[in-house]
Amino acid sequence: MKAVQLNQYNGNLLRVLAAMRLAEVPMPQPAANQVLVRVEASPINPSDLAFLRGGYNVRKPLPAIAGFEGAGIIVSTGEGSNKNLIGKRVTFYVNDDRQGAWTEYVTLSDQDYFVVDKDMPMEQVACLFINPFTAWALVELAQKGGHKTIIQSAANGQVGKFIRHFAQSHNIEVINLVRKPAQVEELKNEGAKYVLNSGEDNFDEQLRALASELKATAAIDAVGGGLSGKLFNALADNGEVIVYGGLSGQPLSGFDTLGAIFRNKTVCGFNLNGWMSEKSSAEFDKVSQTLQSLFTSGKLTTQIQASFPLDGFVDGIRQYISSMSAGKILLRP
Ligand SMILES: NC(=O)c1ccc[n+]([C@@H]2O[C@H](COP(=O)([O-])OP(=O)(O)OC[C@H]3O[C@@H](n4cnc5c(N)ncnc54)[C@H](OP(=O)(O)O)[C@@H]3O)[C@@H](O)[C@H]2O)c1
Numbered sequence: 432m433k434a435v436q437l438n439q440y441n442g443n444l445l446r447v448l449a450a451m452r453l454a455e456v457p458m459p460q461p462a463a464n465q466v467l468v469r470v471e472a473s474p475i476n477p478s479d480l481a482f483l484r485g486g487y488n489v490r491k492p493l494p495a496i497a498g499f500e501g502a503g504i505i506v507s508t509g510e511g512s513n514k515n516l517i518g519k520r521v522t523f524y525v526n527d528d529r530q531g532a533w534t535e536y537v538t539l540s541d542q543d544y545f546v547v548d549k550d551m552p553m554e555q556v557a558c559l560f561i562n563p564f565t566a567w568a569l570v571e572l573a574q575k576g577g578h579k580t581i582i583q584s585a586a587n588g589q590v591g592k593f594i595r596h597f598a599q600s601h602n603i604e605v606i607n608l609v610r611k612p613a614q615v616e617e618l619k620n621e622g623a624k625y626v627l628n629s630g631e632d633n634f635d636e637q638l639r640a641l642a643s644e645l646k647a648t649a650a651i652d653a654v655g656g657g658l659s660g661k662l663f664n665a666l667a668d669n670g671e672v673i674v675y676g677g678l679s680g681q682p683l684s685g686f687d688t689l690g691a692i693f694r695n696k697t698v699c700g701f702n703l704n705g706w707m708s709e710k711s712s713a714e715f716d717k718v719s720q721t722l723q724s725l726f727t728s729g730k731l732t733t734q735i736q737a738s739f740p741l742d743g744f745v746d747g748i749r750q751y752i753s754s755m756s757a758g759k760i761l762l763r764p
Contacts, residue, residue, distance in 0.1 A: 566596075
C-alpha cells in the first residue's frame with residue numbers, strides 16, 4: 432500500500448517536505464482485538480506540522496508514516512474482534528511508531544477509534560476525533576472553574592469556532608483574539624461580540640481594558656510564546672491561562688511575576704489524551720453522541736477548504752500553512 436513517509440525531522444518545514452515521499456510500505460495486518468481500516472480521509476492538523484518539525488510529543492523512529500487523525504471503513508478484524516464491525520465507518524487517532532493516518536490502511540485497537548453515526552458526513556468524521564472533543568473539554572474546564580468570561584487565542588481556527596459554540600450554550604462570554612484585520616470582520620459577521628486583532632499596535636492596552644471590563648478570569652491559549660504572558664497579565668485575580676497549543680513555536684514568556692505571587696494567577700496545560708483517559712466509556716459515549724448529533728444536524732461543521740490525493744500531500748501542506756483559517760485540508764487516498 433501507499434503511505435506518506437517522513438524521512439527526517441527538521442524545524443524547517445520546506446526541508447522536511449523536500450525529503451518526504453509517497454512510499455510503498457507493507458500492508459498492516461490486524462492483531463487480536465484489532466480492526467483493519469481502509470482510510471477515506473485524513474486532515475492536516477497543527478499537531479501534524481509540529482510532528483514533522485520534530486517539535487511534538489510524539490517522535491517516531493524514521494522513516495515514519497505521518498498523520499494522526501482520520502476517517503475510514505473497517506474492512507477486516509483480528510481474532511477476537513466483532514465481525515459485525517466490518518463495513519462500519521469510524522473516526523480514529525493513530526500515533527504508534529509504525530503507523531500514521533496519511534496512508535491507505537491502518538490497524539487500530541479499541542481505544543483508537545469509534546464507530547460513528549451513519550448520518551455523519553465522511554469529511555466531518557475525518558476531523559471528529561480531536562478538535563470537537565478538545566473544544567468541548569476546554570469549555571467544560573472553564574465551566575467547572577466557574578469562569579463567566581474567557582479569552583481565547585487563535586479564535587479563527589476550528590477549535591476556536593467550536594469553543595465559541597459551546598461557550599455560548601453555557602452562557603460564557605468570549606473575548607476572541609485573531610491576528611489579521613479581515614478575521615475581525617469575519618468573526619463579527621458570524622456573531623462574535625468581542626474580537627481583538629493581536630497585530631494592532633495598541634493590542635496590549637485593548638486586551639487589558641476589555642478583560643478588565645468583562646472581568647475575564649480564564650484564557651484558553653493555542654499560541655504560546657509572548658501572547659501567553661499578555662493573556663496572564665490581562666486576567667483578573669485568581670485567573671488561569673490554559674495552554675493547549677504552541678502555534679507560535681516559542682516558549683511561554685512575559686508573565687508578570689507579581690501576578691503569580693500576589694494575585695494567585697496560574698498557568699496550566701491541557702491535552703485531549705489526558706481528558707479522555709479520565710472519562711469513563713459511558714461519559715465519553717455521551718459526549719460523543721452529543722457532538723455527533725450537532726454535526727449531523729449541521730449545527731457544528733468543521734470547515735474544509737480542499738482535498739488532495741495522497742500524492743498531492745506537498746501541495747496540501749503548502750496550502751494549509753498559507754491559509755489555516757480557511758479550514759482543514761483533507762488527504763484522500
Ligand atoms: N492540546 C490538545 O489536546 C489539542 C487538541 C486539538 C488541537 N490542539 C491545538 O489547537 C490549536 C488549534 O488547532 P486547530 O485545528 O483549531 O487549528 P486550525 O483550524 O488549523 O487553525 C489554526 C488557527 O491558528 C491561527 N494561527 C496559526 N499560527 C498562529 C500564530 N503563530 N499566532 C496566532 N495565531 C496563529 C491561524 O490563523 P491564520 O489563518 O492567521 O494563520 C488559524 O486561525 C493548535 O495549536 C492545535 O495543535 C491541541
